[in-house]
Amino acid sequence: MSTFPDQFRLDGRTALVTGSARGLGWEMARALAEAGARVLLHGRTPERIAPGLETMRRAGFACDALAFEMADRAAMQAEMARGGPIDILIHNVGERDRRPFADIGADDFARLVDVDLTAAHALVRLVVPGMIERRWGRLILVTSIVADLAVPGAVSYIAAKGGLSAFSRALAAEFGATGITSNALSPGFFATETNAALLASPAGESQRLRCPAKRWAEPSEIAGAALFLASPAASYVNGHTLTVDGGVSATYLA
Ligand SMILES: NC(=O)c1ccc[n+]([C@@H]2O[C@H](COP(=O)([O-])OP(=O)(O)OC[C@H]3O[C@@H](n4cnc5c(N)ncnc54)[C@H](OP(=O)(O)O)[C@@H]3O)[C@@H](O)[C@H]2O)c1
Structure with missing residues (x-):
């Protein structure tokens, strides 16, 4: 057993962080790279990932990029094959649909659940066989506090995140004896680009006050x-x- 802080090093490991062109994904990818992992950045297109890739390469980190739309499973499979064996999967892509229930039709609901939940199943199927072979793996699914604490105006997102949370526990049970761990990472209110309008609104201000820390997270x-x-x-x-x-x-209350 190595000593601390060596136990936080990831040298020799390859990590894929989905949705890492910006936001929380970018921050997690950068941390893993700083800890020594070879990081695969991911975004919808090579153009979206290019600035992050360039920043990482300039900093001397081992990295590469995979580009695919989550809903396009053929592209996912091809890009994942190109990226090679993955030891750490952080599945971070999570689309929102902040419309009221009446506006979310069956197709909208199914599409969001496909991108936010079913795509996680597809990714896990691609990475797990290699993890089992190497007897080491980390599955980290990014959920949300809304998986347990519902709010109005996000039914498909909440359903998908709740499913993802349960899926993470199911994977822990399924693969516990193989050297793989599966955990969920559940963010609260983070001031990402996607949340800029919400943060500046009265709803965003009440979320800030609802938090014991009295601020949104960086x-x-x-x-x-x-x-x-x-x-x-x-x-x-x-x-x-x-x-x-x-x-x-x-x-x-806070
Ligand atoms: N921010 C928060 O306060 C908060 C709170 C709770 C949970 N979360 C969860 O944390 C995760 C990250 O949040 P964030 O605010 O950092 O998200 P974000 O700013 O929306 O970034 C998500 C990333 O995912 C990519 N992406 C989105 N849909 C995609 C798709 N269909 N196919 C491929 N890539 C896709 C985006 O690509 P483009 O750059 O091309 O758009 C972007 O790089 C999400 O799962 C979210 O649900 C966030």
Whole structure:
């Protein structure tokens, strides 16, 4: 057993972080690269990933990029084959649909669940055989506090994240004896680009006050939790949901 802080090093491991062109995905990818992993950035197109890839390469990190739309399973399979064996999968892509229930038809619902939940199953199927062979793997699915604490105006997203959370535990049970761990990472209110309009709105202000920390999180504040779950230090953490929300889900009033 290595000593601390070596147990947080990821040298020799390859990590894929989906949706890492920006936002939380970018922050987690950067942390894993700093810990020594070879990181595969992912986005919809090579153009979207190019700036991040360039930044990482300039910093001297081992990295590459995979480009595919989550809904396009053929492209997913081809790009994943090109990326080679993956030791750490952080599945971070999660589309939102913030419309009221009445506006979300069956096709909208099915599409979001496909991208946010079913695509995770497809990715796990692609990476798990190699992890089992090497007897080491980390599956980290990015859920949300809404998986357990519902809000109005996001039915498909909440259903998908709840499913993803349960899927993560199911994987922990399924693969527990193979050297693979599966955990969920559950963010609260993070000030990412996607949330810019919400953050500036009255709803965003009430979310800030609802949080015991009395602030939204900086995107970089997700990175330590992701690195922990990915690291050798978390070898016996399996089937857990690590919540990073400044205390929102632990409190009734703040
Ligand atoms: N931010 C928060 O407060 C918060 C709270 C709870 C949970 N989460 C979860 O944390 C994760 C990241 O959130 P974020 O705010 O950082 O997200 P984001 O800013 O929306 O970034 C998501 C990334 O995923 C990519 N992406 C989205 N849909 C895709 C698709 N269909 N195929 C391929 N790539 C796709 C985006 O690519 P493009 O750059 O091409 O758009 C982007 O790089 C999500 O799963 C979200 O549900 C976030």
